[in-house]
Amino acid sequence: MQRLLKEIRHNPLLWLLAFVPVVFAAQKLKPEAHTLLFVLSVLAIVPLAALLSHATESVAAKTGDAVGGLLNATLGNLTELVIALTALGAGQYMLVKASIAGAIVTNTLFMLGASFLLGGLKHHEQEYNRISARLQASLLFLATIAMLIPSVISQADSVTAEAFTRKLSVGLAVLLILAYALGTLFSLKTHRELFASTKHDEAGETTWPIGLALATLAAATVLVALVSEVFVESVQKAAEAFGMTPAFVGFIVVALVGGAAEMASAFSGARKNRLDLSVGIALGSASQIALFVAPVLVLVSYFIGPTPMDLQFWPGAVVMILIATLTATLVTNNGRSAWFVGVLVLMVYLTFAMTLYLLPPKG
Amino acid sequence: MQRLLKEIRHNPLLWLLAFVPVVFAAQKLKPEAHTLLFVLSVLAIVPLAALLSHATESVAAKTGDAVGGLLNATLGNLTELVIALTALGAGQYMLVKASIAGAIVTNTLFMLGASFLLGGLKHHEQEYNRISARLQASLLFLATIAMLIPSVISQADSVTAEAFTRKLSVGLAVLLILAYALGTLFSLKTHRELFASTKHDEAGETTWPIGLALATLAAATVLVALVSEVFVESVQKAAEAFGMTPAFVGFIVVALVGGAAEMASAFSGARKNRLDLSVGIALGSASQIALFVAPVLVLVSYFIGPTPMDLQFWPGAVVMILIATLTATLVTNNGRSAWFVGVLVLMVYLTFAMTLYLLPPKG
């Protein structure tokens, strides 16, 4: 605990933690000040993400980057799961689907691209475990393909039968969760050596003891989740004030803020020339959303939502997810990276963001 | 011959060969008992496939895995060609196209995925000739792309002119057969060393003399073809009794049973840690359907069918073929495999099967 306080005292970014209680206070006192709540919640998420990042790295230092990456991805996606569950309870299915699609696209394009760019600006050329990255990219590709098949087939064949889509979504959800369980068995048990990353020496780095690291990890995740809820409640109204379309908010803003914690870890890994950690977080997190978060939401929708939710995405989202995962697969094929690869991946992301920002609202 | 009988006596699976005459007898005596004929024909195909598998491996042991793989793929696809020709003669073009598309998808997803899974359950990690696999995957990708171009372009541009589609299909069929001939020249003559697989020592394996192996190969293939015909005649009626849609029958059931012989070889290769053989059969067979079986059917339709057949597939089939070949390309990129890769490839296949099973029939 003393160590944590010392860490906070030496890291000015963590001083922003002061905004965490401010958000909750503001929400109690001024629940209608959406733009204020939006800004405050973003300011509160940033230091929590930084804290989470350091704690995850401490755990990763003890357990190896791959397990640390998986741990990080799980906890990071807990945030997204909580956000989506809130929206599900309110029956906002479009927002839930936009945030699923947006999280996959943001993780594979923005997180990966910015990691390559930030790492590449510091290191001339970066190498990472190619075999592990290829495997994770293949898993991501197959996971998103499986998640998208109902959307793709019914669009291609113009099927609109609702009963068909719903039955298919439930069957698929069960399949995806089964694959997720088997995947966890694979990466943590039978083939964990494949996910081990290249060795790094980090003499100067101070790591926390495992107990403190785990406690901080848990606490910071819970706080991120709570603040994220304030953020979600305020974001739609605040977005209107800033002139953003609903598609842009769900796809870009929610995904960026919801993934802030993971991004901080991924970027910090890239700067420290540990691209294995960055690639592991980005691809692992995107896979987990397709294989775990999305099907859980479908199954849970039978209990908490006003009506069951299916797994059918709108055509533009399908295209963006496919392009994003294909890009990630091609780009991580090498096991090498340089700054310009990051620039191009980010450019694809920027083009998506620009398209969604300009897209005229339907109806 | 004695050796063959000894083999049959020691392998309980081959006792099922008794069903081969039973199928023909039942067909004569009870031509209307579709469900019975369906079950009997499946029971008869299984041992024939096993026999074919052992004979092919004996030939492969003498000629190298690549030539053995090619041989196997050719004979395996003879079965599919015979089935498709029967359907063509009856003017059932949808069934012909569904079985072409289904054979490509089943070979690339089910055969490859199950090989990876079965091999991976026995061997911790399997390596295979990466250069050969990549080359075959590239050929498969290009072959299916060429086969699909008329479907894709006319869908994209909403062209429905029948004269255009028919002229294009004939021109394309000629191009594809030319490419097939050149490809055979390439893999068997000018660059055969590229298709040679990594060496394996198989001390305990008893192989047949080349004469017996070739004779068994030929006889078993003919019997498979004959039994397959009974199967095709009964499958539609039997499928209705089991509640399957026509799309599911053409795409999944016909393809699985039609490819049973090749699958037995591929799976047996995977168990024996000879993944080169499995990958060669799966990708080679799928390429051969696109480059040889499909164009031959188009050209033959001008002589035996009631009206010429074109090469235009329905949109859902195009999407599934593209996803299947892209998956095969990505997954064989490594030259390595483990059980979970097989699980994910099979999951994509299962999702296709589930979608087709639930798809409401048109009209």
Place this chain on the structure above:
Amino acid sequence: MQRLLKEIRHNPLLWLLAFVPVVFAAQKLKPEAHTLLFVLSVLAIVPLAALLSHATESVAAKTGDAVGGLLNATLGNLTELVIALTALGAGQYMLVKASIAGAIVTNTLFMLGASFLLGGLKHHEQEYNRISARLQASLLFLATIAMLIPSVISQADSVTAEAFTRKLSVGLAVLLILAYALGTLFSLKTHRELFASTKHDEAGETTWPIGLALATLAAATVLVALVSEVFVESVQKAAEAFGMTPAFVGFIVVALVGGAAEMASAFSGARKNRLDLSVGIALGSASQIALFVAPVLVLVSYFIGPTPMDLQFWPGAVVMILIATLTATLVTNNGRSAWFVGVLVLMVYLTFAMTLYLLPPKG
């Protein structure tokens, strides 16, 4: 200059240079003889392309293949830029877009495929710098994806708002040019060593002094541009006389003749077992069209055209560009090539050409 004349005397192909003044004379004397002008201009472009090829190789010999390849791609695309600007001034937006799409498809499929085939017929198996090729293929893929996103998203979501498309196209054009500038910085400055190719010894080759080479390069490029204009003016009318559709002309004929100079260099590199040069020209040139030529045309259309041009391609063109870049990415993944790879890549190109040739004209 003497050296240039000596070169011309010894190379019968260069005697065709005599057609260059003939084209200009014929254009003055018989401006209505479209078929004649078409044939003459093609005859004049061929020797200019050959001259350009030799000059580029001389420069490449002094500067390394990668820089030579980039130089070549820039000058080759100047031709295409001049052609497109002429069409833009006349308000022929369909022709401009067809020539952009056609240039990308022709460079990635025809130029690459024919290089592999021509090189493979002479050399049993060719190796080239895999890391550089993969990087260039990734850049090409991302560049074309970024260029196509507005087309894909608006098709998928059936958006037809013109204001949206126009705003998006301008924003995208700025992004693409920024990426182009950063890419040039990357390949010529910060990471030029990645683009260096494997060493080759070429004892027998006579190279020109750098001054003569550069002067010839510049002069030949200008002449190609001038003759190309005659070609473009005559091609539409001549095409009708030969029974070609407008889609075929824009996509195939303009692209083949416009890229003749680069193709001569790429093919000559392939024959000399310098596939790095060929792959560099083909992929670099296609990237440059997506990142530089296309956005410049959009921005310039605000000044010289009758009305601004957007970056929306028709669905068939989108599909062909995506297939072409995906094919290039898969095929260059290896760093190895043999003749049959070239055959299959050319087959995809031939299928496109055949489809466009047979496509019934709209309206």
